Amino acid sequence: MELIHGGDWAGFEMEYGTRPLDFSACISPLGLPEGARRAALEALADAERYPDPQCRALRQALAAHHGVPADSIVCGGGAADLIWRLCRTLRPRKAALFVPGFAEYERALAFEDCEIVRLPLPGDFRLTADAAALVPPDTELLFVCNPHNPTGLLAEQSALLSLLERCRARGMTLAVDECFLDFCADPAKHSLVGALAGTPELVILKAFTKTYAMAGLRLGYALCGRAALAERLCGCGQPWPVSVPAQAAGTAALQDECYVNQLRALVTAERRRLIRALEALGLRVIPGEANFLLFYAGDPNLADALRARGILLRDCRNFDGLTAGWYRTAVRTEEENDRLLTALREVLHG
Ligand SMILES: Cc1ncc(COP(=O)(O)O)c(C=O)c1O
Secondary structure, three states: OOOOOOOOHHHHHHHHOOOOEEOOOOOOOOOOOHHHHHHHHHHHHHOOOOOOOOOHHHHHHHHHHHOOOHHHEEEEOOHHHHHHHHHHHHOOOEEEEEEOOOHHHHHHHHHOOOEEEEEEOOOOOOOOOOHHHHOOOOOOEEEEEOOOOOOOOOOOHHHHHHHHHHHHHHOOEEEEEOOOHHHOOOHHHHOOHHHOOOOOOEEEEEEHHHHOOOOOOOOEEEEEOOHHHHHHHHOOOOOOOOOHHHHHHHHHHOOOHHHHHHHHHHHHHHHHHHHHHHHHOOOEEOOOOOOEEEEEOOOOOHHHHHHOOOEEOEEOOOOOOOOOOEEEEEOOOHHHHHHHHHHHHHHHHO
């Protein structure tokens, strides 16, 4: 089975017998919120029971959190589960996405024999208002990632609005992946959650996996502009995609208001510091605003050299539109980032 994404700690541990320092997956460096950890452990007492197939308590908590109706929310085993269910449900004949971009949109669309239109981002990777004109009029589903993976760049507000207008005018579904938005400085300013009420075409994808470090528990959700789509997404796929501990952990995590503020402060400070340090090493850094940074090093063997030192970096050569020499690093704690920088210094400058 081909490995497409980062986060292959298991392969590393099989080879080396030790735990790597993983910068290849972009997860909250604060780990599970304490309340979520406790809730997941307590929920194990109910492991023999089926999870609530409708995730009622979790959806109610999410409805209050986002100020949207509970019947417009669908929970799944990570945002990736929702991406696949969305493509399975809509079965679009033509869909568009921006490249380089997250591979799962394309994989899920290809499975439905969909014609995929790859819209190349410009040289500076910024999504600007002229992007809307590139979307073919007969597109049925458009994926936008904000902030974008792997660049970490936020779409310009005017770009989002013109894409939204185009989708409304043409009745095409706009799926906005906001899985990394909580890591940015002012998420409310960039989120399209406020547009859901007047836009039946809109679907927003969110992930507990990233923000609350639940990649292994698997929990994500979709907020839909129309309840009918939420209903269809819910009915597409297996009935119990979210385990008992994952539902409990998600519900508890939403109660911890300090966690996300603390996370954002840490990531903002460390991202700034990493940008400066990576540039000082002579690397071209894309000034992303999420919990990861895309950079060009030129050296095609950099990830291998770091791996030999126990550090995993995301080699981005398999992103459509990038080449060997491009890498993505997560932004982690000060101590972990220092270890990354020390290793990079050794490899790049001896
Ligand atoms: C942009 C983006 N969306 C969605 C996902 C899927 O996340 P999850 O682990 O919640 O399935 C990822 C995972 O890396 C991602 O990068």
